[in-house]
Amino acid sequence: MRGRFIALEGGEGVGKSTQVKALAAALRTRGHDVIETREPGGSEGAEAIRKLLLEGSADRWTPGAEALLFAAARADHVAKTIRPALEAGAWVVTDRFLDSSLAYQGGAGGISIGQLRQLHQVGSVGLLPDRTLLLTLPSEEAARRAEARDRGASDRIGGRDADYHLRVAEAFTLLATQEPDRFRLIDALGDAEIVTERLLAALEDL
């Protein structure tokens, strides 16, 4: 039996981490075995790569090296955590996956989407989520939430300028329009409990 693979996506501060926990808990109450995970990270090797990616100076990596490191972390995460869980019949709920690379390193960072998909094919045999839930929020509200949480201490990528994050948001929207069967747009405004209900409704057919 194969489980279900669900990814939560979106820019900084839209509520993904909050909703991964809430969605996993709601799925467990419905009797599912659920693994919560995140990117970059989710396996021992990928968590080590996360530190390389998110710590240090803004110019620590070239855009190409950064894309390769995300793909390498994802390959380890898929092989060590995601595939075994799916094969055991669990639901896997991840905070970010491939579409974050397509939006951040691709749409905002200038690496070609085709090359990023090739890296994903090499590293992770092209695994895609059964459903990708894209949380959307006005940029001012997302920035307000992220600032209240981080108090100025953002990581290497979160700390990039507003133009970069605007391109990330535009890239996510474009990706969603290109794959309407896989993506669902979720309004992330409102109480966390209401957002969780919207996520559950977007999984009803699965």
Ligand SMILES: Nc1ncnc2c1ncn2[C@@H]1O[C@H](COP(=O)(O)OP(=O)(O)OP(=O)(O)O)[C@@H](O)[C@H]1O
């Ligand atoms: N529905 C909500 N309404 C108000 N605040 C919220 C809501 N959901 C989450 N928050 C708060 O907003 C902040 C950002 O949420 P969270 O860390 O879940 O976002 P994220 O999308 O995972 O961010 P990032 O990608 O930057 O890590 C947190 O302080 C969280 O408590």
Ligand SMILES: Cc1cn([C@H]2C[C@H](O)[C@@H](COP(=O)(O)O)O2)c(=O)[nH]c1=O
């Ligand atoms: C998977 C992935 C992530 N990123 C960026 C997005 C965020 O700025 C950080 C992760 O931090 P979070 O608080 O855990 O969301 O990394 C990216 O640029 N490309 C990716 O593929």
